Amino acid sequence: MTESYHLPATELRRLLGTGQISAVELTEACLRRIDEVNGQVNAIVTLTADQALARARELDGDFARGRPAGPLHGLPIAYKDLTDTAGIRTTYGSPLFADHVPGTDAPVVRRARAAGAITIGKTNTPEFGTGSHTVNEVFGATRNPYDTAMSAGGSSGGAGAALAAGMVPLADGSDMGGSLRNPASFCNVVGLRPTPGRIPDPDPAAAWFTLAVPGPMARTVGDVALLMSVLAGFEPTSPFAIREDGSAFAAPLPADLTGLRVAWSPDLGGLPVDPRTAAVTARAPAVFAGLGAEVTQVDLDLSDADDAFRVLRAWRYAAVFGDLPRDRLGPNVAWNVDRGREVTAADLARAERLRSGLFHRMNDFFDDHDILISPVSQVPPFPVGQPYVTEVAGRPMPDYLAWMRSAYWISVLHAPAASVPCGFTPEGLPVGVQIVGRPWDDLGVLRAAHAFERATGHGAVRPALGPQGGSTTGR
Template identity: 80%
Template sequence: MGESTELFYLSALEMRELLRSRQISATELAEAHLRRIDEVGREVNAIVTLTADLALAQARQLDEDAARGHWHGPLHGLPIAYKDLTDTAGVRTTYGSRLFADHVPAADALVVRRARAAGAVMVGKTNTPEFGTGSHTVNEVFGATRNPYDLSRSAGGSSGGAAAALASGLVPLADGSDMGGSLRNPASFCNVVGLRPTPGRVPDASPTSAWFTLGVAGPMARTVGDAALLMSVISGFAPTSPFAIREDGSAFAAPLDPDVSGLRVAFSPDLGGLPVDPRTAAVTARAPEVLAGLGAKVEQVDLDLSSAEEAFRTLRAWHYLNAFGGLPADMVGPNVAWNVEQGRAVTAAGLARAEQLRSALFQRVNAFFDGYDVLVAPVSQVPPFPVDQPYVTEVAGTRMPDYLAWMRSAYWISVLHAPAASVPCGFTPEGLPVGVQIIGRPWADLTVLRVAHAFERATGHGGVRPPL
């Protein structure tokens, strides 16, 4: 592994400067990424529907427009790939499901419309588990996505295709979604950046779950600055969501301030007693020293978030019944079927208790953030596991009761209505990436990005490229 200066490994912000100074064209940039996809794409299996002709046509049109002095926006000419859960008009979107293997949406999702209007060039769709169910990217339509740092390992999920594509140099920007860690876990596994925004920051338009706040869309990139760039485009109010935040994305467009001196940082190595693989724990334990060296005031805390367990599982189960309960049981995979059955067992009393638990936790954590600016903790409890293993069954000697449990360090945070980013933190002795999670109080997305940016600059782990 090492650093690379290839065009396709430049940051999106660097690519943008080359485009604006006319040192490269959008067509040349698209061609470079399409060549990279041809070279290593099959090994990783990250981009599952390639839109090469569309990408080249979009890039050529952008070049023609630029020659006339018209720049489309902050993403003008930058390649992007969309998660295969994200609707793209006229381009196959399978949701990782056999039922939708040939599905072609009639309309774009909001993030696609916004990115295209800002000049982004779509090169394809990234792999995801069936309906985004699980933190390991494998499905019956396209198979498994492999980790670029070790092809025998998982890329995480459910935005595993996006993370692997970024790490492999297939695209500089990608979208993702996150209910229980799906933007953060694959970022951690693949040494890239994923931001779970405050719910409502990137609005959704769901016909069945408009009020559901556990699932969010967000940006992924190789650098925090690039993630902020994409956030500046895809965030902002939309009336299609009843809890959309009434702020545009302009705050994310400015260069991130790397000065975190004086910021109050709480560090929790296990979020109140969760089992953490010793290799992961050893890497994330370095984060407090890095932030203290930058002038932050770091304090280790004993923070118990265990009440999030019941709340998350109940609300997730209800959501799965609501969203997928009408699908034929023999046509969905075991993870989706299990979640739907969990939903059928939810009672009115159970939902009431979940709301009570979540409300109390929100108030308690809100008070906690009166004393701290960010909370730092592990993203995942384990490093990347074997790609042929369906899920993690044991963490640090503790058996996991089901396929969800090994991701508590991520999905407990989802319950808090808080923004959280995964940023590269280092590598295990085997060379497997490990990210650290930076969590802010609700609506403090920019603070999270600032701290992540400072950490990234101080460590440089994100510049270590996979051996492809």
């Protein structure tokens, strides 16, 4: 069990199902790993060791009595500190909620537990998930396991770092402007932004808001598909929930992409991209071609997504957080709330027109292409002490959002998008490639991602993080 913490969840599930390891043994291995390395990266901010071991013993007892095991039987999972967990502290990264303990589970928690998962703790996030760098006043910053001087990304940065460091085999996250994809790219793991409604989790104050979605993160595409098979499905509390269950995600993923029509955009229509990121992601088209895909470089114009995203995001911040005391909010949240209070009816109308136009143009685009590939983030991991990226490829960024256009422009398209390990910079920092599918084709995205993962093996490069380590890379 010494190295079990780095095995894929699918392999661990097989070992659990055949009785070669027990849920208690696996949970203890994860807890030991957390004890060894979490102090170096600050990924898990609330640990539920006693509850996890009690749950593991319960599951082992069920297994011994021959009771049917769920798809996630015995697998430890950590939830983002935005995800409500009944009886477990959930701070949302905010001092206002530093001691908050929800009374109910979010749908993803409820579904994972019913499938046999073991809650082991909560992962760090910026305040209310605001920003693609994980730091807050409650717990501080999360560091990148491949180089602890660097950011793990965000806002699901704690999840990405915990997975990469071997603390848990599965994690959840959420994504409005890249918060599942960016930390997956920075931490050399896999994150999927599902089609809105695929994994319902309605916001009580903005139930119709479709830009923010929950989603799975793991070390392999197969593990993400396993978690999707449990988390996906109809939820009557969501007004746009997709009625299909998650059973399709449980099927084996193919490794051949013969005939797949792949569109490659190196910059999504003129966005600045750091030369190191550009060099790594430029290798992806040849990999897809080698797998039998038909690859075409395309010249996209997604610039309308910028105004639409910013208006709708600002409106949501004012709606959800506008009643909180402004002087107790961090600068990023306060800035978003202020922008939201400036939004007019004309702004919302313009944003909806722009978003609708993009949706229809991309429908036409996907008549000719099956997937779009592009960089996830415009930069590789940056120093952990830097609040946000201020310059990309020599071009100044006007605010803390601008450097993530390559992710948040995609959010506007109502499309599923995954980040998959694509390689490393000369300094050994991870870089992911973004795989975007037509709306509702989450499975098609995972199939392409799995084949790419199998062909490259980049995700198998783990960080050299151990009891005495902390700042070396896994290269």
